[in-house]
Amino acid sequence: MTENALPLQVTGLRKTFSSKVATVHAIDDVAFEIAEGELYTLLGPSGCGKTSTLRSVAGLEHPDDGEISIAGRTVCKGRLSVPPEKRGLGMVFQNYGIWPHMSVFDNAAFPLQVQRGRLGKKEIAERVEEALAAVHLEGFAGRASNQMSGGQQQRLALARALVGRPKLLLLDEPLSNLDAKLREAMRTEVVKLQRELGIATLFVTHDQDEALSMSTRVAVMNAGRIVQEAKPREIYQDPADRFVAEFVGRTNFLDGTVRGDGVETAVGTFWTSTPGHAAGDAVSISVRPEAIAVTAQRPTDSTPNVVEGTLVRSMFIGDRLECHVRAGEHRWLVRVDPYFAPRVDQTVWLQLPPDRIIVIPA
Template identity: 45%
Template sequence: MAELILDSVTKRYGPITAVADVNFDIADGEFFTLVGPSGCGKSTTLSMIAGLNDPSEGTIRLGAEQFVDTAQGLNIPTERRNLGMVFQSYALWPHMSVAQNLAVPLKLRRIGRRERARRIEEALHQVGLEGMAARYPHELSGGQQQRVALARALVYRPRLLLLDEPLSNLDAKLRDRARAWLKQLQREVGITTIYVTHDQVEALSLSDRIAVLDMGRVAQVGTPHEIYAHPADPGVAAFVGRMNFLPGRVQALRGGLAEVMLEAAPGPLHIPVQDPDLSPGQKVTVAIRSEKLELVAPGAPAPAGEQLSLTLRGKAYVGARFEYELGLGDQVLHAESEANLPGPQVDVILPAEACLLFPAP
């Protein structure tokens, strides 16, 4: 095992730049996730690591071994990189049993019959499919097929495991169980894993670190908590979790707080300053997550914080909580609460410490 390093990796398709100057390093044994909206370049980046797509520029290195160096004309073929990969479709051979599917990569590497049998048994034990070697894919559930695909990727002991949305074909409850199982497996095996998903829950729950891609560029790399609590820009904040964005203007700066006037708000908010370059008169965007808004009935005792009286525009019961749509002038705020508030007005507390300030574009 070794550290994986991408340095200035770019991929162009004619005049279109799909991936632009991507730089990150992945530590030995780390679970590293690429997330972002459709078309952001995450699967393209994964395929360049795998050798299924050739970078236009840049270098890719695993430890001391150089996979790609476009300046030197170096591009090691996929079969020599010894990487394991699981696709969204699983790509199991339908006419082969589970054991035969696992044997294919071992035969390609000229592993002897006795060693093949031992490794297949070991891989099936790792993924919890003991006793299913003789079954065929159509005799397995979706979750079991996913485990077979993972076992096939692990059976030849790759240096790196690449997973391209492997849970997307599973139903919601099975996906929840598969996430927990997959993380436990990765820790037990200790293999460096790169995971591609558009599902933010998967990214936050599985990852040691996350790279958020936007328009082919890396917008932020950090731990799940850093990405969620301290997004680098509004794009990252909008993709991970549900964020409210409110336009405003800085009225004054005093004692580490920005006095910000929101459109349609009766008075200013006082928000801690994260950006030292903010100045009075500057347009800003105030961001706050839906679960950070505190809802109370009009006239009820309210906790300390900035308080707004908003119009109830919509409400949905989703089991453990209610989800609200609240109006502030032309703006719509999304909020979550266990309280069932009738409206038509709802008082909302915006805790100052939960608000983020971004310079307006």
């Protein structure tokens, strides 16, 4: 690695797919960089360009324009395209790609056994042992890979990606094939391993929970572009636009107009502590369901941002109660303590804290 070089730099990346029906800008002027030890996530819906971007970094797609540098070395620019196996990468695919007829050892050793300038058997064995230990699969080398659980196969895929000591690790939705409980456990496992190894990682997912819980930084993509890049908390609590607010988690929207320190809407005027908007600006307010307090008694007159409504539905989810409250023509989604048990058609009051109201340009 060149001294002080970043593990990954992407600049002005573009990729277009054309057919008789339409031209699609899969990647539209994408630029980002990943620092040493960082887990950087591309998050977005299907077709947003995140996988095409990762495949371009991997060398599996050749972009129409832009530059990609790995550890200070340009691997893609103009006609230059360094082959995937020479980019110094490790990659874990969505389906893991574990060969069922091979042992755990042979699966992990495969990249070393097929590379040019092959290592000796002793060094290969040492590298495999080191990689398996890193993913907590010590003692599994002789086991048949088809006798492993889904979580163990996922860790084996990670070991195979790490055995070559890559400069950059690419993860292409590696948890999507696991059941919900195992997926949640493996999030913690992958992050722990990534932090322990200190390896720069580019992670692609459409799962907001994965992105928010695992990432150092998140880049939300839409229609081939990065629309916001920030730390997970900022992405959720301070979205740049309506798309980000709506895609990352769930939220309530109301359109309105800025009036002094508040936003005037069809439901009423809501006081906010969000600066940066001028009087008369058309905006939307976004309020997360868990930010809203619900009471069966009317709050005091001094309580700001109170909305009276009628409970139309409630759903018990275990760790929370999801309530739908109708106020005029608007329906609010609210998440509350599961021990709160209002009845359908009961009058309730919602209170929206000013510091939790997100004001977004219309």
